[in-house]
Amino acid sequence: MDPLRTHHQNISQPAMSRGGADQESVVETPDVAALAQLLADRTRVAICMALLDGGTWTASELAEFAAVAPSTATEHLNLLVSGGLLAEQRRGRRRYVRLAGPDTAETLEILAGLAPYRQVPVRSLAEANHRRALHHARTCYDHIAGALGVAITDAMTERGLLARDYGLVLTCAGARWLTALGIPDTVPSAAHRAHVRTCLDWTVRRRHLSGAVGAALYRHAVDREWLVKAPATRILTVTDAGRAAFRDHLALPDEALFPSLTPAAPRP
Amino acid sequence: MDPLRTHHQNISQPAMSRGGADQESVVETPDVAALAQLLADRTRVAICMALLDGGTWTASELAEFAAVAPSTATEHLNLLVSGGLLAEQRRGRRRYVRLAGPDTAETLEILAGLAPYRQVPVRSLAEANHRRALHHARTCYDHIAGALGVAITDAMTERGLLARDYGLVLTCAGARWLTALGIPDTVPSAAHRAHVRTCLDWTVRRRHLSGAVGAALYRHAVDREWLVKAPATRILTVTDAGRAAFRDHLALPDEALFPSLTPAAPRP
DNA sequence: ATCACACTTCGGTGAGCACCGAATCGTCCG
DNA sequence: CGGACGATTCGGTGCTCACCGAAGTGTGAT
Numbered sequence: 001m002d003p004l005r006t007h008h009q010n011i012s013q014p015a016m017s018r019g020g021a022d023q024e025s026v027v028e029t030p031d032v033a034a035l036a037q038l039l040a041d042r043t044r045v046a047i048c049m050a051l052l053d054g055g056t057w058t059a060s061e062l063a064e065f066a067a068v069a070p071s072t073a074t075e076h077l078n079l080l081v082s083g084g085l086l087a088e089q090r091r092g093r094r095r096y097v098r099l100a101g102p103d104t105a106e107t108l109e110i111l112a113g114l115a116p117y118r119q120v121p122v123r124s125l126a127e128a129n130h131r132r133a134l135h136h137a138r139t140c141y142d143h144i145a146g147a148l149g150v151a152i153t154d155a156m157t158e159r160g161l162l163a164r165d166y167g168l169v170l171t172c173a174g175a176r177w178l179t180a181l182g183i184p185d186t187v188p189s190a191a192h193r194a195h196v197r198t199c200l201d202w203t204v205r206r207r208h209l210s211g212a213v214g215a216a217l218y219r220h221a222v223d224r225e226w227l228v229k230a231p232a233t234r235i236l237t238v239t240d241a242g243r244a245a246f247r248d249h250l251a252l253p254d255e256a257l258f259p260s261l262t263p264a265a266p267r268p
Numbered sequence: 269m270d271p272l273r274t275h276h277q278n279i280s281q282p283a284m285s286r287g288g289a290d291q292e293s294v295v296e297t298p299d300v301a302a303l304a305q306l307l308a309d310r311t312r313v314a315i316c317m318a319l320l321d322g323g324t325w326t327a328s329e330l331a332e333f334a335a336v337a338p339s340t341a342t343e344h345l346n347l348l349v350s351g352g353l354l355a356e357q358r359r360g361r362r363r364y365v366r367l368a369g370p371d372t373a374e375t376l377e378i379l380a381g382l383a384p385y386r387q388v389p390v391r392s393l394a395e396a397n398h399r400r401a402l403h404h405a406r407t408c409y410d411h412i413a414g415a416l417g418v419a420i421t422d423a424m425t426e427r428g429l430l431a432r433d434y435g436l437v438l439t440c441a442g443a444r445w446l447t448a449l450g451i452p453d454t455v456p457s458a459a460h461r462a463h464v465r466t467c468l469d470w471t472v473r474r475r476h477l478s479g480a481v482g483a484a485l486y487r488h489a490v491d492r493e494w495l496v497k498a499p500a501t502r503i504l505t506v507t508d509a510g511r512a513a514f515r516d517h518l519a520l521p522d523e524a525l526f527p528s529l530t531p532a533a534p535r536p
Numbered sequence: 537a538t539c540a541c542a543c544t545t546c547g548g549t550g551a552g553c554a555c556c557g558a559a560t561c562g563t564c565c566g
Numbered sequence: 567c568g569g570a571c572g573a574t575t576c577g578g579t580g581c582t583c584a585c586c587g588a589a590g591t592g593t594g595a596t
Contacts, residue, residue: 010310010553010554010555010581010582011308011310011582025389025396026387026388026389026390027387027388027390027399028386028387028388029385029386029388029470030380030381030385030386030470031384031385031386032313032316032317032379032380032383033307033308033309033310033312033313034383034386035379035384036304036306036307036308036313036379037304038304039300040279040301040304040305040307041278041301041583041584042278042279042301043278043584043585044301045300045301045304048300049300058542059543059544060541060542060543068584068585068586069585069586069587070542070543070544071543071544071545071546071585071586071588072584072585072586073543074543074545075544075583075585076584078544083384084382084384092542092593092594093541093542093543093591093592093593093594094542094543094593103382104382106378107378107379107382108300110374110375110378111300111303111304111375112298114303114352114371114372114375115302115303116298116299116302116303116352117297117298117299118296118298118299118302119294119295119296120295120296121294122293122294122295128293131295202297202298278551278552278583278584278585309553309554311554311555326572326573327573327574328571328572336555336556337555337556337557338572338573338574339555339556339557339558339573339574339575339576340554340555340556342573342574342575343553343555343574344554346574358573360562360563360564361561361562361564361571362563362573363572363573
């Protein structure tokens with residue numbers, strides 16, 4: 001149709017204002033393809049997934065994690081930073097990198113929930129253990145995911161702290177429960193209306209609690225040392241104190257509290 | 269590092285179970301890259317954006333909309349359907365296609381909100397008018413977007429029907445207001461806790477109302493003929509009755525009710 | 537000063553893929 | 567039946583890009 005259309009001018013450069021002819025009539029449009037292009041590469045996604053632990057990684061740590069050469073990692077980081085998905089901070093000879101913000105993290109989680117599944121071979125016993133631990137309990141940027149996260153959400157729902165109507169919401173009882181735990185500030189006066197979001201868990205294909213309440217709960221659990229986050233991974237470990245607390249406050253069953261008891265990836 | 273790693277085995281085929289050696293130790297992982305790959309092409313995104321009007325299109329309509337050859341459109345539709353983003357229905361020699369579901373639509377909107385902006389030239393006067401109309405009021409799968417959508421959201425907030433704490437929520441007054449309008453069924457008894465979501469508007473870079481309440485409001489407005497949707501586009505036109513209603517119930521200003529008065533894409 | 541280290545730049549390579557046109561297959565209509 | 571039409575298949579083309587290694591740059595430690 002359009003004779004100007006050479007083959008495959010799909011994304012590439014910003015097209016360079018030509019001749020200055022009709023430059024007055026332009027419109028801005030969100031370039032979804034450009035954003036998706038950033039995430040259309042397994043290595044870049046692996047980097048983003050690593051950063052979903054909410055932490056700050058160096059370039060070489062990410063290169064090793066993603067199993068690519070440092071030079072390749074540099075290229076990917078350049079793209080992700082200039083695309084606005086990652087924030088960087090250079091100190092000395094190190095390049096520190098983290099997710100740009102909660103929006104980014106949430107978008108990644110949403111995509112992970114909608115994405116098709118893929119079979120991935122497990123090579124070593126160490127990797128199998130790592131998988132098992134991830135499956136049991138991990139961070140999801142600022143809240144708790146994995147079997148533990150789902151169990152918490154389920155228990156809170158059963159006990160009437162959360163209610164399901166057109167999405168999950170915090171009930172008045174739930175607000176009181178949070179206050180009793182000593183989580184007041186995050187939840188404003190009209191507590192029953194506080195922001196509750198859910199997030200589709202990619203290991204269990206079940207929804208778990210996120211949003212402001214999920215974040216507050218996670219922070220609280222870490223502060224009280226109910227949970228300990230392993231450095232440089234997203235793995236959470238439940239402490240003895242944590243087991244006591246989760247049994248006490250939510251009557252969580254042992255399956256949710258011990259990683260070894262977590263059943264192997266139930267496929268729906 | 270890995271000698272098995274030839275160059276660029278990034279996405280491609282499902283790798284074909286080899287030799288049947290170590291097939292027991294596999295794990296399922298969401299393949300975000302594969303999903304993003306689907307959206308990493310301008311033409312495919314254009315198709316998805318067209319389908320965001322919530323309607324059903326034929327293959328050739330989409331080919332014309334996206335300005336590609338029919339054969340190219342077929343290829344794209346095959347990918348999008350088999351990737352689960354689109355649902356198809358074949359009748360006779362026609363292929364009817366629509367978005368797979370609300371999840372898909374929501375994900376697209378979220379991506380559009382996070383995506384970078386791109387300058388797009390406007391070629392004809394007709395296109396300029398089309399843009400203006402889209403900018404003023406359009407559907408966003410199942411709710412109202414554009415300047416009108418933002419104005420509605422703002423007005424509802426100002427009048428205490430919506431409140432902002434950790435995201436937007438419907439107040440008790442808001443629930444009563446909906447009931448008075450005659451929108452009861454969508455909103456369950458504990459109405460003030462009904463599902464409210466916001467959606468970042470890509471024309472105005474402002475949030476507007478979505479979720480169950482947003483969808484109910486849109487359906488109501490169409491039922492009462494406050495709004496009329498132009499066929500084969502996402503454009504909404506405000507009728508006289510609509511203007512009266514929106515002035516009455518929300519005191520919307522004229523700028524929000526007449527497309528010509530909408531200011532040209534304010535950039536923050 | 538010297539060396540180790542974290543990262544970057546650059547050239548080259550190979551795979552992937554968006555596109556079209558021409559030919560083909562079915563379906564619907566006159 | 568025959569022709570128009572919607573959609574598909576297929577071969578070919580050219581661009582894009584993920585990857586690496588080797589060489590280079592700057593920082594920090596000895």
